[in-house]
Amino acid sequence: EAQVTQNPRYLITVTGKKLTVTCSQNMNHEYMSWYRQDPGLGLRQIYYSMNVEVTDKGDVPEGYKVSRKEKRNFPLILESPSPNQTSLYFCASRYWSSYNSPLHFGNGTRLTVT
Amino acid sequence: RKEVEQDPGPFNVPEGATVAFNCTYSNSASQSFFWYRQDCRKEPKLLMSVYSSGNEDGRFTAQLNRASQYISLLIRDSKLSDSATYLCVVAERRGGSQGNLIFGKGTKLSVKP
Numbered sequence: 001e002a003q004v005t006q007n008p009r010y011l012i013t014v015t016g017k018k019l020t021v022t023c024s025q026n027m028n029h030e031y032m033s034w035y036r037q038d039p040g041l042g043l044r045q046i047y048y049s050m051n052v053e054v055t056d057k058g059d060v061p062e063g064y065k066v067s068r069k070e071k072r073n074f075p076l077i078l079e080s081p082s083p084n085q086t087s088l089y090f091c092a093s094r095y096w097s098s099y100n101s102p103l104h105f106g107n108g109t110r111l112t113v114t
Numbered sequence: 115r116k117e118v119e120q121d122p123g124p125f126n127v128p129e130g131a132t133v134a135f136n137c138t139y140s141n142s143a144s145q146s147f148f149w150y151r152q153d154c155r156k157e158p159k160l161l162m163s164v165y166s167s168g169n170e171d172g173r174f175t176a177q178l179n180r181a182s183q184y185i186s187l188l189i190r191d192s193k194l195s196d197s198a199t200y201l202c203v204v205a206e207r208r209g210g211s212q213g214n215l216i217f218g219k220g221t222k223l224s225v226k227p
Contacts, residue, residue, distance in 0.1 A: 033215070042219030043158070043201070056214070090157055094215075099146045099205065100165075103215060105157035 002027045006091050006106035013081055014114055021076045021109050023091030029104070030096035032074035033058070034066065036087040043090070049074055050096055081113040117141060118204050120218035128226055131192045135221045137202030138184045146205035147178055147185045151198045152220065158201055161187075192225045199223070 004025045013019055023032065033048035035058075045058030049068040063085055065077040074093075078085060089109045095101035120137045127133050139147075147164035162169065164176040164185050175188040185204075189196055199220040206213030 031215075035217075043217045045214070045217075048214060058214075088155065100163050102148055102160040102163065103150075103158075103203065105159070108155075108157050 002104070004091055004093055004104050004106040006089075006109050008109060009107060010110050012112045012114065015082055016080050019078050019081060019111075021078075021089060021091075021111070023074045023076065023106060024072050025074075025093040025104070026072065027093065027095075027104065028071065029093035030071070032068065032091065032093045033103075034064070034074070034076045035090045035092065036060065036085075037090065038087050046076065046089075081111075083113050085111065086113050087111060118202055118216045118218040120200075120202050120221045122219060122221060124222040124224050126224045126226060127192055129192060129194060131225075132188065132190045133192055133223060134189075135187045135200055135202075135223075136184050137186070137204075137218050138182075139202075139204045139216070140183070141204070141206050141216075142180075142183060143207040144183075144204045145207040147176075148203040148205075149174075149176055149185075149187050150201040150203055152201055153198050161200070189223075192223075194225050194227065197223055197225045 007022045030051045034046040035043045044060045047066040049055045091106040092103045094103045117140045149161040150158040151161045152158040168177045173190045177186045199222045201220045202218035
């Protein structure tokens with residue numbers, strides 16, 4: 001089944017403890033992206049990648065890192081999480097070669113930083 | 115400058131009503147357009163792509179107006195299950211290739227019995 005898989009679904013952690021949220025897609029998509037969603041603010045893009053070893057900052061990259069060593073994986077790394085990074089996070093992917101290719105989303109990761 | 119703008123709503127409509135949402139975009143070179151639906155705290159899901167000539171899928175009709183740089187979504191005969199947030203998504207074009215995907219903040223629809 002074609003899908004975008006994020007793990008974990010729920011995570012509670014403490015300030016400063018490094019964490020990684022994984023994202024994997026099995027559709028051979030070139031483009032992958034991370035978003036965070038907070039009440040009243042809509043989806044805000046953190047980082048995106050147009051292909052392997054190519055990453056770009058989105059609207060809110062501060063406090064986050066990403067890597068794209070393989071096409072299928074795009075992990076989101078929080079080196080030193082802070083409470084203001086408590087949010088709902090979504091990973092998404094799509095084909096880059098087709099203009100009308102839609103974005104496929106993972107189920108989301110609900111992160112709480114205390 | 116906001117690149118993709120939507121009326122946040124909420125739109126509160128009775129069952130059976132027709133409701134329309136608009137979305138404006140600032141980049142005239144934008145190439146692709148989509149409407150997504152998001153239920154509370156769930157992932158957004160593709161509702162429909164928006165084609166230049168307009169397109170329809172059952173009760174849903176999407177239109178693109180390149181001259182005025184907006185897209186619209188019309189929902190006819192609203193159902194309770196249509197209650198959700200509707201997100202407008204625009205794919206930029208940079209030079210000869212695709213750019214990033216830009217999301218609007220969404221329009222909340224609440225259909226009441």
